Amino acid sequence: MQTRRSFLKFGAGAAAVGALAPLTVSANSSDVKWHEKHEIVIVGSGFAGLAAAVEAGKLGAKDILVIEKLGVYGGNSTLNAGQACFANTDLQKQLGIEDSAELMVQDQLKSGRGYASEELLKHSAELGPYIYQLTKDCGCVYRDHIINTGGTSATRSHQVVERSGAGFIRPMLKTARSYGVKTKTRHKFEHLITAADGTVLGIQVRKDYHFGHEDSGTLINIKAEKGVLIATGGFGANVAFRQALDPTLGNEVGCTNARGATGDGLIAMLSEGAMPVHLSFIQSGPWASPDEGGFGYGAGFSLYNFPHSIAIDRNTGQRFMNETADRKTRADLEVQRRDKDGKPNPALLIAPKHEAQKDPSMENVLRYNVAWEFDSVDAIAKHFELPTKQLKKQIDDWNKYVKAGEDPQFGKRMNMSTGIYLTAPFIVQRLWPKVHYCQGGIQINTKAEVIAAKNGQPIRKLYAAGEVSGGVHGVSRLGGCSTPECMAFGVTAARSMMKA
Amino acid sequence: MKLLNTLLVLTLGACLAVSAQARDKRDYHEMVYDSGCKTCHDQGLKSFPSDESCLQCHDMAELAEQTKREGHDAKQNPHDSMHYGQEAPCMECHGEHTKKQALCMDCHNFDYPKFK
Numbered sequence: 001m002q003t004r005r006s007f008l009k010f011g012a013g014a015a016a017v018g019a020l021a022p023l024t025v026s027a028n029s030s031d032v033k034w035h036e037k038h039e040i041v042i043v044g045s046g047f048a049g050l051a052a053a054v055e056a057g058k059l060g061a062k063d064i065l066v067i068e069k070l071g072v073y074g075g076n077s078t079l080n081a082g083q084a085c086f087a088n089t090d091l092q093k094q095l096g097i098e099d100s101a102e103l104m105v106q107d108q109l110k111s112g113r114g115y116a117s118e119e120l121l122k123h124s125a126e127l128g129p130y131i132y133q134l135t136k137d138c139g140c141v142y143r144d145h146i147i148n149t150g151g152t153s154a155t156r157s158h159q160v161v162e163r164s165g166a167g168f169i170r171p172m173l174k175t176a177r178s179y180g181v182k183t184k185t186r187h188k189f190e191h192l193i194t195a196a197d198g199t200v201l202g203i204q205v206r207k208d209y210h211f212g213h214e215d216s217g218t219l220i221n222i223k224a225e226k227g228v229l230i231a232t233g234g235f236g237a238n239v240a241f242r243q244a245l246d247p248t249l250g251n252e253v254g255c256t257n258a259r260g261a262t263g264d265g266l267i268a269m270l271s272e273g274a275m276p277v278h279l280s281f282i283q284s285g286p287w288a289s290p291d292e293g294g295f296g297y298g299a300g301f302s303l304y305n306f307p308h309s310i311a312i313d314r315n316t317g318q319r320f321m322n323e324t325a326d327r328k329t330r331a332d333l334e335v336q337r338r339d340k341d342g343k344p345n346p347a348l349l350i351a352p353k354h355e356a357q358k359d360p361s362m363e364n365v366l367r368y369n370v371a372w373e374f375d376s377v378d379a380i381a382k383h384f385e386l387p388t389k390q391l392k393k394q395i396d397d398w399n400k401y402v403k404a405g406e407d408p409q410f411g412k413r414m415n416m417s418t419g420i421y422l423t424a425p426f427i428v429q430r431l432w433p434k435v436h437y438c439q440g441g442i443q444i445n446t447k448a449e450v451i452a453a454k455n456g457q458p459i460r461k462l463y464a465a466g467e468v469s470g471g472v473h474g475v476s477r478l479g480g481c482s483t484p485e486c487m488a489f490g491v492t493a494a495r496s497m498m499k500a
Numbered sequence: 501m502k503l504l505n506t507l508l509v510l511t512l513g514a515c516l517a518v519s520a521q522a523r524d525k526r527d528y529h530e531m532v533y534d535s536g537c538k539t540c541h542d543q544g545l546k547s548f549p550s551d552e553s554c555l556q557c558h559d560m561a562e563l564a565e566q567t568k569r570e571g572h573d574a575k576q577n578p579h580d581s582m583h584y585g586q587e588a589p590c591m592e593c594h595g596e597h598t599k600k601q602a603l604c605m606d607c608h609n610f611d612y613p614k615f616k
Contacts, residue, residue, distance in 0.1 A: 071551065071592040072584045072603070079583070079607065166583040185589070186551070210548050210591070259606065294607030363572060368609040
């Protein structure tokens with residue numbers, strides 16, 4: 001925790017320094033000294049960037065460059081739970097799950113609370129089965145089990161066996177390289193280089209950059225013949241930036257993101273006149289634990305156990321939410337759990353060990369002090385200072401709901417917990433939201449072209465995909481729905497560049 | 501008073517000189533220091549060494565073997581991790597002149613008792 005906090009403080013400082021530097025350089029092509037030239041230039045090595053690299057390689061691009069700011073590949077994508085919602089896959093059919101792209105879009109529109117883009121969601125959902133196959137062709141291996149994530153009306157979150165985005169990133173990186181894609185770490189994108197008419201010619205990059213040392217390395221200009229794809233992710237780790245957009249997201253709330261999620265690509269595109277969309281819609285993950293940094297192991301444990309477990313307020317000993325509602329609903333309710341002085345008093349997720357032990361996440365959270373085992377309700381109440389009577393009644397009531405298949409308290413979908421009673425021994429993890437995903441970003445269209453604010457037209461030769469783009473999900477993104485969207489728009493950007 | 505100031509200046513000066521010559525360092529790298537700063541600082545003294553610099557002496561596959569973990573912990577091998585394989589450059593986790601901690605610790609409460 002200490003590390004994360006000191007890092008976050010530092011991140012804010014770094015952002016302030018960045019603000020002093022010139023944000024943009026427009027130049028005539030004749031004035032620019034180009035150090036390198038490539039057919040396609042991709043900024044960022046997460047899902048969007050690597051999917052674009054693989055697709056462009058498949059389409060016959062000969063000279064593709066992927067740059068990454070950090071010393072390691074994968075950005076934030078390599079740190080998540082490795083889930084991707086696809087509708088209408090072979091695996092769903094095998095498991096008897098009925099689903100469709102239309103249904104997936106409907107679920108997402110609902111969670112987007114009227115702000116999501118139906119056009120972009122539809123484009124992404126329809127590409128789902130293609131992306132599913134593309135990842136398998138890269139060597140990604142899925143579990144036989146499909147996960148149920150919050151806010152969905154059909155079980156559709158396919159998960160790689162690693163239970164981590166690394167299970168996508170590493171095979172995709174390898175496949176991209178097999179197509180001859182050049183990959184470089186410690187290359188920080190500084191700004192776009194544009195012609196007088198706004199066409200993007202290339203980018204300026206800080207080569208040999210070390211994160212946090214803003215003047216490290218040397219500046220080089222890289223020309224992009226077919227276009228530049230900005231796939232730099234979100235800004236969740238930039239506390240000053242996110243708090244300016246949402247005052248509730250200061251240092252009190254942690255962050256699941258990789259260090260590099262500071263919004264550089266977004267800021268550079270804004271300074272070139274890209275249309276900002278929904279920047280204040282910043283999502284916190286309701287499955288996070290305050291007892292470790294970043295995404296950690298707690299998220300995986302909560303994700304597996306939410307359907308058949310209960311979340312308890314420590315003051316009342318009672319449930320306070322539908323544990324499988326969408327992320328915003330849950331995170332907003334979790335952050336309201338306070339002691340009498342208004343200080344954070346994280347809620348408790350209480351899971352039955354007999355079910356929790358079926359997932360490897362249990363061993364991880366127990367081993368690394370992210371969750372603890374208790375052999376009775378009294379032991380939980382004593383350890384966390386809960387009102388015992390109320391807690392006992394709540395657990396009895398819950399077990400009646402499990403039996404009846406109906407949750408009169410919060411309307412939870414109970415077919416996920418059929419026959420799974422909450423009995424001792426229990427595994428208990430604390431819950432406190434962490435900033436997880438930026439729904440906002442710059443506007444793109446279904447060709448992954450970046451839209452200019454001044455005229456609503458695409459900025460020539462500028463593409464964006466993934467978390468840096470905004471407006472796709474609206475107010476709240478559903479779990480497992482960014483991974484396929486990042487890849488779908490990465491693939492789309494590659495197709496657009498190869499067609500242009 | 502004047503004498504005190506002079507002494508202060510001298511002492512401060514001495515401290516600065518020392519820090520410029522020999523900053524925090526690892527004793528077991530003494531022989532590398534004997535060969536000169538450029539042994540590691542292959543991109544100039546004011547720049548970070550390249551990611552290949554440490555690999556003049558260290559071998560990633562060998563390190564991966566040395567820090568190998570079994571069973572459940574196999575993927576927590578910092579030199580061959582689930583997230584980054586053997587591609588994480590040394591300086592992401594290790595510092596020579598500054599104290600650092602393993603990149604993994606940003607998100608995990610791992611125990612690396614022999615971390616240097």
